Amino acid sequence: METTTSTTPPPPAPPRRDLRKTLAWFALAACSPYLTLKLLWVLGVDVGVVHPDELDRGRWIAANALTFVMDGVAALIAYTLARPREVRVRAWLILLPLWVASGLLVVIMLVVPADLLSAAVGLTGNPFAGDDFLRPWVYGVVYGGFIVEGAVLLAAFALYAHERWGTLLRTRVRALPDPAGTRDAQRFLGTAAAALLGVVGVARLTWGLGADVGMSETWIADRDASARWMDGVQGGLALVGAAGLLLLVYRIGGARVRGPLAMVWFGAGSAFGWGGWMGLISTGAAPESRMAERTSALLHLVYTAEMITGVLVLAIGWFFLSEYAGRTALPEPTAPEPATATATATTTTTLAPQAT
Incomplete structure (x- = not known):
């Protein structure tokens, strides 16, 4: 009896997966200008710097090397999201760095347009006008790149998350199970x-509205509209995150x-x-520097509270993902040929637990 092998080509990738890969490639391209600029600065090419002779060369190289690595991780994630879904990596290798990157980028994506709008109506100066440190075009390249990078990277990740954890994301909050009995721990944390x-949200919103509670004299002197926008946006996001967290842990x-x-992801x-980034900068600042002078005791407490919050949310996220990821399902496969239906069903059943 002659055996024939089917040469039917595999079904085309779903449109969402194609869109996800396209967005991820755009995100990777959006990282390039910033990475190029940072690499030039690390190598000693001080393009865009107004007074390079006044730089503390050691601190300058260290800071730019660190930020190069940070955006390099974002570029690596974008590349991973551009790959086929079958190229799987462990969830935390994507979720942890992208969570931090999302938190950093979403603030810039909200604050910079607000700054530009304020400048357009004459309330503030142009945030891209340059200063005594960097040329105007540098700010355009950096912040413009961050906005584009954030928009396309987050959109690509949203599509990827629905591919990988779609069932979980579509579940009703009140229907979330408690398979491992950790609900009480999640509620406590x-x-x-x-x-x-x-607390952090109220404090930052208060500063955003113009109050100077807990500020040092240097901090007050350095305040401008952009700084108030920054505090207001961070404060609002913190309150949104608190509300989302209570909704989830209390179902x-x-x-x-x-x-x-x-809400929790961004907040x-x-x-x-x-909190971690500014806390690191302020802690490492020279005692006589303006950064050290403007960082009051209350601001240090806020940074600490923000970092502790992140650790607590990471613990909850670990419970959440490890318990519920196994309940998610991959997109339904194309209906198999009748002759191979049984074999395909058996293979799918065997591999399904590994999909998450």
């Missing part, structure tokens, strides 16, 4: 994290998980990302 986010409402989870991510 979530309540603590939400409380810290609430409140019939919304799908993706809504409250996005806690911005707190952890900016």
Whole structure:
């Protein structure tokens, strides 16, 4: 009996997957100008710097090398998201760095347009006008690149997340199970994290509205509209993150998980990302520097609270993902040929637990 092998080509990739890969390639391209600029500065090519002779060369190289690596990780994630879905990596290798990157980028994506709008109506100066440190075009390249990078990278990740954890994201919040019995632990950690986010959010919103509570004299002198926008946006995101966290850990409402989870993703991510970054800069600043003089005791406490919040949310996220990821399903495959239906079903059943 002659055996024939089917030469039917595999079904085409779903449109969403094609869109995800296209967006990821755009994100990778958007990282290039910033990475190029940072690499030039590390190598000693001080393009765009107004007074390179006044730089503390050691600190300058270290800071630019660190930020080069940070954006390089974002570029690597973009490349990973541009690959076929079958090229799987461990979830935390994507989720952890992209969570921090999302928190950093979303603030820039909201603050820079607000600055430009304020400048357009004459309330503030042009944020891209340059200063005594960098040429105007540098700000355009850096912040313009961040906005484009953030938009396409987050869009690509959203599509990827729905491919990989779609069932979880579409589940109703009140229907979330508790397969490992960690709900009480999640509620304890979530309540603590939400409380810290609430306190941080109120403090930053107060500063954003113009109050100078807890500020040093140098900090007050350095305040401008952009700094107030920054505090206002971070404060608002922190409160949004606190609300989303309570909805999730207490299983409140019939919304799908993706809504409250996005609130926590951006709210806690911005707190952890900016709190950690600015806390690192202020801690490493020379005692006589302006950065050290403007960082008051209260601001140090805010940075610390933001970082603690991030650690708590990471713990909750670990519980959440490890318990529920196994309940997600990959997109339904194309219906198999009748002769191979049984074999395909057996293979799918065998491989399904490994998909998450």
